[in-house]
Amino acid sequence: MSEVLFQRVALIGLGLEGSSLARVMKRDGMAGHIAGCARTRATRDKAMELGFVDSVHEDVADAVADADLVVLCTPVSTFGDLAARFAPVLKPGSVVTDVGSVKMAVIRDVGPLLPAGVHFVPGHPVAGTEHSGPESGFPELFEHRYCILTPPPGTDRDMVAKVAEFWRRAGSMVEFMDAHHHDRVLAITSHLPHLIAYSIVGTAADLESQLRREAVENGDVVETREVIKYSAGGFRDFTRIAGSDPVMWRDVFLNNREAVLEMLGRFVEDLTALQRAIRWGEGETLEDLFRRTREVRRGVVEMGQAGRFIATEAEDSGETES
Amino acid sequence: MSEVLFQRVALIGLGLEGSSLARVMKRDGMAGHIAGCARTRATRDKAMELGFVDSVHEDVADAVADADLVVLCTPVSTFGDLAARFAPVLKPGSVVTDVGSVKMAVIRDVGPLLPAGVHFVPGHPVAGTEHSGPESGFPELFEHRYCILTPPPGTDRDMVAKVAEFWRRAGSMVEFMDAHHHDRVLAITSHLPHLIAYSIVGTAADLESQLRREAVENGDVVETREVIKYSAGGFRDFTRIAGSDPVMWRDVFLNNREAVLEMLGRFVEDLTALQRAIRWGEGETLEDLFRRTREVRRGVVEMGQAGRFIATEAEDSGETES
Numbered sequence: 001m002s003e004v005l006f007q008r009v010a011l012i013g014l015g016l017e018g019s020s021l022a023r024v025m026k027r028d029g030m031a032g033h034i035a036g037c038a039r040t041r042a043t044r045d046k047a048m049e050l051g052f053v054d055s056v057h058e059d060v061a062d063a064v065a066d067a068d069l070v071v072l073c074t075p076v077s078t079f080g081d082l083a084a085r086f087a088p089v090l091k092p093g094s095v096v097t098d099v100g101s102v103k104m105a106v107i108r109d110v111g112p113l114l115p116a117g118v119h120f121v122p123g124h125p126v127a128g129t130e131h132s133g134p135e136s137g138f139p140e141l142f143e144h145r146y147c148i149l150t151p152p153p154g155t156d157r158d159m160v161a162k163v164a165e166f167w168r169r170a171g172s173m174v175e176f177m178d179a180h181h182h183d184r185v186l187a188i189t190s191h192l193p194h195l196i197a198y199s200i201v202g203t204a205a206d207l208e209s210q211l212r213r214e215a216v217e218n219g220d221v222v223e224t225r226e227v228i229k230y231s232a233g234g235f236r237d238f239t240r241i242a243g244s245d246p247v248m249w250r251d252v253f254l255n256n257r258e259a260v261l262e263m264l265g266r267f268v269e270d271l272t273a274l275q276r277a278i279r280w281g282e283g284e285t286l287e288d289l290f291r292r293t294r295e296v297r298r299g300v301v302e303m304g305q306a307g308r309f310i311a312t313e314a315e316d317s318g319e320t321e322s
Numbered sequence: 323m324s325e326v327l328f329q330r331v332a333l334i335g336l337g338l339e340g341s342s343l344a345r346v347m348k349r350d351g352m353a354g355h356i357a358g359c360a361r362t363r364a365t366r367d368k369a370m371e372l373g374f375v376d377s378v379h380e381d382v383a384d385a386v387a388d389a390d391l392v393v394l395c396t397p398v399s400t401f402g403d404l405a406a407r408f409a410p411v412l413k414p415g416s417v418v419t420d421v422g423s424v425k426m427a428v429i430r431d432v433g434p435l436l437p438a439g440v441h442f443v444p445g446h447p448v449a450g451t452e453h454s455g456p457e458s459g460f461p462e463l464f465e466h467r468y469c470i471l472t473p474p475p476g477t478d479r480d481m482v483a484k485v486a487e488f489w490r491r492a493g494s495m496v497e498f499m500d501a502h503h504h505d506r507v508l509a510i511t512s513h514l515p516h517l518i519a520y521s522i523v524g525t526a527a528d529l530e531s532q533l534r535r536e537a538v539e540n541g542d543v544v545e546t547r548e549v550i551k552y553s554a555g556g557f558r559d560f561t562r563i564a565g566s567d568p569v570m571w572r573d574v575f576l577n578n579r580e581a582v583l584e585m586l587g588r589f590v591e592d593l594t595a596l597q598r599a600i601r602w603g604e605g606e607t608l609e610d611l612f613r614r615t616r617e618v619r620r621g622v623v624e625m626g627q628a629g630r631f632i633a634t635e636a637e638d639s640g641e642t643e644s
Contacts, residue, residue, distance in 0.1 A: 077605075101555075126552055126554050126555050127554070130619065145554060146551070146552060146554070148552075184533075185533075185548050185549070185552055186552065186555060188525070188526050188529055188549060188557070189526065189549055189552045189553055189555045189556065189557040190552070190555025190556045190557065191556075192522065193522065193555070193556035193557050193559070193560055194556050195593075195596060195600075196518055196522060196593070197556070197615075198596070198611055198612055198615050199589065199592050199593045199596050199611075200514065200515065200518060200589055200592075201615040201618050201619070202592055202611050202614060202615055203510070203585070203588050203589045203592045204510050204511065204618070205614065205615070205618050206588075206592075207510050207585070207588065211506075211507075225621060225625070226507050227507070227510060227511055228618070228621045228622050228625055229468070229625065230448055230468060230470075230507055230508065230511045230512070231511055231622055232448050232449070232467060232468070233423075233448050233508060233511045233512025233515070234511065234512045234513075234515035234516050234519070234563055235510070235511040235512065235515050236622055237515070237559045237560075237562070237563060238515055238559075239615070239618055239619040239622045240559070240619065241556055241559060242612070242615035242616070242618065242619060243615070243616050243618075243619030243620070243623075244612075244616075246608075246609050246612035246613045246616060247609060249608075249612055250605050250608045250609045250612060251605075253600050253608055254600065254603055254605055254608070257600055257601070257603075260600060261597065261600060261601060263525070263529070264593075264597055264600075266525050266528075266529065267521065267522055267525045268590070268593070270521050270522075270524055270525045270528075271517075271518070271521045271586075271590070274517060274520070274521050275583065275586055278517075278575050278576065278579055278582060278583060278586075279579070279583060281576055281579075283399075283572050283573075283576055286568075286571075286572045286575055286576070287568050287569060287572045289520055289521075289524050290520055290564075290566075290568035290571055290572060291568045292524060292527065293519075293520050293523040293524055293527070293561070293564035293565070294564070294565050294566075294568060296523050296526070296527050296550070296561055296564065296565075297452065297523070297561040297562065297564060297565030298565070299547060299550050300550050300553055300558055300561045303547065303550055303551065
């Protein structure tokens, strides 16, 4: 039981992130009162039943009233509307933060709506799973994970320190970054990998349908789900990523458009060079790249071993090919 | 200790696949004598030290002489030369198989070299890890994994059944497929995912270098390995795949060129459509796809739960985003 950092905390959105945050706050006594806000009755009922909040609210203004800390845990496209609705009731001296995967758009959408005297410390815990909903949360979600804070220039330093302390108590390693830089770095480490995974899983599903149709037409034995069946060869890792929350990820791409398109452009250039190397049988080009990427993998594993992050057994078991 | 299926087995190549096969054969008494062939002295010494072979040979003809089963476990580009060297000493009635990830090229390169009276049952155990070398093998590698056999039309049925039984004893689920079909299905489930992973990890490494240079030029604090640091957001899964054996994978791409280029073409088309949707803010297009891919993920998980394959905890823990 740690000292209460914020007396009353309002969690807007009780899915994976919101309910995980509620759980760790409950477990460690990080808040005096946790007010949860969810759009659907089902989620509110589930939250009360699971007991990770002290009160639930349909109206965001009710949840936020008198809160010392407000955490936005819904898809980022909703932030602007939500902020417009709760801004009038924000308590002077309170702080608003969020868990959105993009930061420039959040600063653009939320920042101007907050009244003077209310602090704003945008954040991004780099943690998640493919699951969503209030049942999917767990208190260890943020443990040993980076949480990146991107306070705009001029933000009150004490309040930034307090939000940082809050995330450290939740188990995270806190880093500070400029919002624009955050969006570029995450575009390559997270957004582009997700986009590619979504894309190839779609391509494969279409191909599977086509193979099935062809088999029927030819009178062959129809293997119904061949792509899934042989997914252990690498594809399965992509399906896990492509199983992530559709609305959250739609919003990430729409709200980090420039950086995602830039990284996508770089990726397609490099992929096209590889395509050419395959077409022309340039084995050396391929092997050189594959040796270089193997070194990057070593770096990831070493950083894991060095304790900079804790790789779960899950992530580093090495089941991949062939 | 099961009945000996093949009295003398020659394993050509003692890396991950070869040494894993040796280990399960040893563990379960599947062979009377296991002759291992490796190019380097270091690998041969290591194999004898670890004790998973009964004899080691530098010359492939020595290893193959008198063998009842020959298993090619080297990168597929070496198969033609190897077969040319050992074909003259193959015992009549013996069988040659392999573990190559492509099958048309193997049939093209090896088939014509084998003398009459020697059987040929190409195979592909869909199993592997990112690790390579004789120390990386383990007897459970093939357990609960598919092994796809692609015997050319007219292959002796009893011998095909015997090779199938051999793989079942090694723990695999055996399937039969036309070689051409195999190469297309694996191109989408395995080869393209690897190509994409190699590509994006290369792109990210280049970007990281650039960000570092820019930081130095601007006099900013230099974060040395930012991409690796925040790799938990999805990128880390790609680095695992991109850590796979460079030579083996070079050979896969060069020897399954047509199918890989076809799948790559489909993928790039689909990715370009996504790129356009992001540029034009077409959220519905994105969300529709993401919902569809989530269904594919459900299929993968269900098939795992249905015991059609055993998903390791590693692969399905769901650590992915955000």
